[in-house]
Amino acid sequence: MTEPTEHTVDIYGAGLAGCEAAWQAAKRGCRVRLWEMKPEKKTPAHSYNGFAELVCSNSLRSADITSGVGLLKEELRRLGSLIMEAADATSVSAGGALAVDRTAFSDYITAKIAECENIEVLCREMTEIPAYGVTVIATGPLTSGKMADAISALVGGEQLSFFDAAAPIVDFSSIDMTKAFFASRYGKGTPDYINCPMNREEYDAFYDALISAEEAKLHDFEAGEKLTVFEGCMPVEVMARRGRDTLRYGPMKPVGIHRPDTEENYYAVVQLRRENEEGTMFNLVGFQTHLTFPEQRRVFRMIPGLENAQFLRYGVMHRNTFLNSPKLLSRDYSMRSRETLFFAGQMTGVEGYIESAASGFTAGASAASKAMGGGAVTFPDTTMIGAMAKYVSCGGAGDFQPMNANFGILSHTADRIKGGKKERYRVYAQSALEEIGRAARSLNYEIN
Numbered sequence: 001m002t003e004p005t006e007h008t009v010d011i012y013g014a015g016l017a018g019c020e021a022a023w024q025a026a027k028r029g030c031r032v033r034l035w036e037m038k039p040e041k042k043t044p045a046h047s048y049n050g051f052a053e054l055v056c057s058n059s060l061r062s063a064d065i066t067s068g069v070g071l072l073k074e075e076l077r078r079l080g081s082l083i084m085e086a087a088d089a090t091s092v093s094a095g096g097a098l099a100v101d102r103t104a105f106s107d108y109i110t111a112k113i114a115e116c117e118n119i120e121v122l123c124r125e126m127t128e129i130p131a132y133g134v135t136v137i138a139t140g141p142l143t144s145g146k147m148a149d150a151i152s153a154l155v156g157g158e159q160l161s162f163f164d165a166a167a168p169i170v171d172f173s174s175i176d177m178t179k180a181f182f183a184s185r186y187g188k189g190t191p192d193y194i195n196c197p198m199n200r201e202e203y204d205a206f207y208d209a210l211i212s213a214e215e216a217k218l219h220d221f222e223a224g225e226k227l228t229v230f231e232g233c234m235p236v237e238v239m240a241r242r243g244r245d246t247l248r249y250g251p252m253k254p255v256g257i258h259r260p261d262t263e264e265n266y267y268a269v270v271q272l273r274r275e276n277e278e279g280t281m282f283n284l285v286g287f288q289t290h291l292t293f294p295e296q297r298r299v300f301r302m303i304p305g306l307e308n309a310q311f312l313r314y315g316v317m318h319r320n321t322f323l324n325s326p327k328l329l330s331r332d333y334s335m336r337s338r339e340t341l342f343f344a345g346q347m348t349g350v351e352g353y354i355e356s357a358a359s360g361f362t363a364g365a366s367a368a369s370k371a372m373g374g375g376a377v378t379f380p381d382t383t384m385i386g387a388m389a390k391y392v393s394c395g396g397a398g399d400f401q402p403m404n405a406n407f408g409i410l411s412h413t414a415d416r417i418k419g420g421k422k423e424r425y426r427v428y429a430q431s432a433l434e435e436i437g438r439a440a441r442s443l444n445y446e447i448n
């Protein structure tokens, strides 16, 4: 590999994040070298030779700005994202979602990158992290083994996870607090946990539903790794199958928990832990799961207090290489210990195609700025693109787990808004889009 010259940005991986990062850096005048191991070598999930391959669904999810990912898409569109340009050019009818023809989508992006005179594409599996220069590593959740080893050596093995075993997260405002209550076990410390209590009949009905619920399919390449995943972090439905009372000695242990006003005891209790400082999101403690999303909705809504729960993120279990970013990264996705080395995409702990592209946007724009002698590029946390970066670099209250775009992580300044959640989100979204306009103008970016 030749040494980088002035204003060079090296980007590893031409996926959703890497392509967006390359485009943004090139657009701002940098010379970009985009290193991609395809077509010579492919991850177990990639099969197409083009860039920005959608490895699973062809849906980029909701198009409505009152959904987190819908707002993120609109922000990216206004900021001049290549991924959004390609999505709009290759969309297929999909009701309220933005879905694309995956081949046309990838071809569109591959052609734009090939035509861009500031971008040089190099086919190589990258195995080392350079000691100097401005570099964005965007090799994705299935980063090849040698690169994963290099990252692990750089950050320390314990700062890199290889599996995603996440419990669902629900919107606090959708929890029925007449049934659920705040309390800590044995009254120790502050009453930070939300407790959803069950009597015996409720537990039995929930248990029967849980052990017979439908599980999501494992990808072939994950099937062989199943045991490793499950030993370290067992899905709640697998634990339940060990015996009718196993959960009552595990994540649904009722001992030491009483309703503060009545001192009532329960047969089983599900605890929810605060996911963010603001207390707008709570995760179901110990409920990492591999059930399908509709089954999670059906079964977990049987828990008293969660009958109308809005799921901000469903539980997932799949292979996923991601960093403990709150310990390592700044708001522009650069390393705190080395501000010209960036990470982008799913490996930073954002979850989803568009979220990966959004982190690529910020990392690419900031890498360009730093390569040209400028400072970090960040967006306010009242915008979805900025809120994602804040989540990744500051993290939640518990173990860091990947996160989709959602309104629970967005900061807002609006006073009380009449008219329900949809109206509230519409107001937040409008103000986020105004903020994006202001941020773009202050950075001298074009705005669409």
Ligand SMILES: Cc1cc2nc3c(=O)[nH]c(=O)nc-3n(C[C@H](O)[C@H](O)[C@H](O)COP(=O)(O)OP(=O)(O)OC[C@H]3O[C@@H](n4cnc5c(N)ncnc54)[C@H](O)[C@@H]3O)c2cc1C
Pocket: 012, 013, 014, 015, 016, 017, 018, 035, 036, 037, 038, 041, 042, 043, 045, 046, 052, 053, 054, 055, 056, 057, 058, 124, 125, 126, 127, 138, 139, 140, 141, 142, 143, 144, 147, 219, 318, 319, 344, 345, 346, 347, 351, 352, 353, 354, 356, 357
């Ligand atoms: C199996 C699976 C299914 C998923 N399904 C969905 C879904 O349906 N919807 C959704 O929103 N999200 C989904 N995701 C999550 C995520 O949105 C995608 O993985 C997304 O593609 C991540 O974007 P990325 O840019 O971080 O990585 P990728 O898009 O995977 O891009 C990484 C690129 O880096 C290359 N690469 C890897 N190692 C090296 C190396 N050492 N040197 C050079 N190049 C390298 C790869 O070939 C690839 O082109 C899924 C993830 C997985 C693993």
